Amino acid sequence: MSAYKKTTLNITGMTCAACANRVEKSLSRLEGVSEANVNLANEKATVIYDESKVDIQTLIERVEKIGYGAKEATEDRVEEEKKEKERRYIKQRNAFLFGAVISIPFLVQMIGDLTGYHGLMMPASLQFILATLVQFTIGWRFIRGAYNALRGGSANMDVLVAMGTLAAYLYSTVLYFSGQREGFYFEASVIIITLIILGKLLEARAKGRTSEALKKLMGLQAKTAHVIRDGQIVDVPIEAVQVGDLLLVKSGEKIPVDGEIVEGRTAVDESMLTGESMPVEKETGDAVIGATLNTHGSIKIRATKVGKDTALSQIIRLVEEAQGTKAPIQSLADKVSGIFVPIVMGIAVLTFIITYFVSGFTPALVSAVAVLVIACPCALGLATPTAIMVGTGKGAEHGVLIKGAEHLQMMQDVGAIILDKTGTITKGEPEVTDVKAFGMNDNELLRLVASAEQASEHPLGKAIINGAKAKDLPLSDPKAYKAIPGKGIQATVDGKLIFVGNKTLMKEQGIELSPYLPEIEKLEQEGKTVMLVAENEAEGSVLLGYVAVADTVKETSRQAISELKQLGIEVIMMTGDNERTARAIAQQVGISRVLAEVLPEHKAEGVKKLKQEGKKVAMVGDGINDAPALAEADVGIAMGTGTDVAMEAADITLMRGDLLSIVDCIQLSKATMRKIKQNLGWAFGYNVLLIPVAAVGLLNPILAGAAMALSSVSVVTNTLFLNRWKPHHS
16 A cells, blocks of 8 residues: 655755756656655755655655755754755855955956056956856856756756856957957856856845744744643753643743643733734633743643644644645746746857857857846746745734645635634624513523523533623522423522523423513524523412523624625625524624525535636635535635644634634735736746847846846845735734
8 A cells, every 4th residue: 555755855956947847857757756846945845755666765866866965854954954054155155255356357357448448457367367266166066057957958047157158268268378368258257157146145145034934933932841840840941841741831931832721820922823912811721822922920731732743833834835835826937947948048049140140259159148148047936936935924924824825826816705604703602692681680690590500511501601600690509400301401599490491491381471572583583592591489480581692703704704895705604503593693794695504514515516606715614514615615714723723624724713814815815926926027027028138239248147146136035025914904
């Protein structure tokens, strides 16, 4: 039986989209590899493979065989990877400084040449020595990269740079050794190499900032924990905390790991997880999440999840995986970059031939070099992945977890959103909404009913008890408690025999309900469950009043649904509840299309029917009984609880459990896709416009090198503006 595994490799040596394409194709062709995605921006390859046919070492060897470096990316290698990137950056910076120092006299010489002051010319032998130094030291990377690419049967940025600079260098060298002392193009090769290294240096620095949101998440974790062992408080590193440990969390400290409060009360700031700024009240028995902030009050917690199992670690893993995925829009860039370099080489050869016959050898060489240098497809490979990295990171920062780039892209095209009712539009927890007493105080009636319900396990009974506790009403112990199936309960409270239940139970007790039916039915039409309360006295039973309970609508649901409609999205409610209750809730929040009494197993069928209407459909549910429907939708959105973030059926998880997060998600999707389109427009437009300019000899090769270097930097810098994105509702 085959077992598919997923691994991530850190790839070194990639310079442009053609490189990423090549690594991807090479890995995909291996027997046993079902999928390979290579991300140029974060220099990672995500591979899904059959471990019975291929192993990680074979994957690494395949990458190395085509001239790149590869290592398995594991948690314990994160620091090593960081240091390696820093080393590469320093090496790149030193290479640029070396090139810059040698370029200065060439620039001075060029200025003298342009102004007619030839006293600034360097001796030919010095020009040759300096150019040789640059070409075969810091420029060697391009020659080596070109050799590896051509040997592997493909062409990349290195091929274009190596061909362009070597052409200028070798032509000048031939002139030098043939006895000429002017007309050299040594400065072109020196300055182009230096400018391209500068571009890569700026690009690396900017790329590092694309994962700022993820770094921020990683930095949220507490570094140490106060563990209580044998009655003593011991400070230990966070990595040493084990499941079951008892921890003390002081006021103002970060909660170290996921756990459960065993002693104390507090308010916890969960904004790092949910984007919600208001602290959440917590008491004994409540779950708390690692890296959230204990705002006041010391608490003791029992560790339930540590290390890679904590909510924060799962979020980081989900974001990293999402950043390694490809958006469908990237396929166009991939196709173009795959054929781009050979086409450019063809254009350069054609330019040389035509210009040679029209203007002679030197202008032909200059134009061909300018075409080769201007056309490097670096920007093309960075346009999409950098935006996806920033977009998914910003989502996580604000409580929206997006599992893959394709879901981020799809959200902008959603035309209809199906909302589950319970726990999505409503809070999912019944609350007391109305109390009406006849012949006694309303609070006294609520106290009696709550006292009688204390032995009940029914959710509605618990809602009444919570309602009484919220008013600090003193409850009595019920005696002779008895559940009456399908009708209600009976119990003796403070010597009174109390009945709590539906109309059928009241009729059995001989109570005439006709005078009260209009107000009872009015409450029921509002989606409320009315529980009638009677006392059995010597003369017979009397109606003491009623308590109405309802699953109340979340405060933001109506606003969110209104904003979704303004975005041109049809909002539909789908629920297993009865038609009357569903309509009542729908009316409260402004939904006109309701699918009621839908069984969980039929929800997916409902999604399928809506998709057949021709719209892209998103389904929003609690991620458990809605799993088939979430999977069937174009985009499945789960309302997260903050503890179980890995909702496998959903494409997007909203940590805040708030419908306004859907509006935020759509706006983030549109902002990210706008950036991708701008980036692709810049990358394509720049090549389409400047290749003809270079071909007709209107672009100096040095200016071509500067423009090429700046194209990548401009794409990444444009993407970084996405870091300013903030949710409309933060």
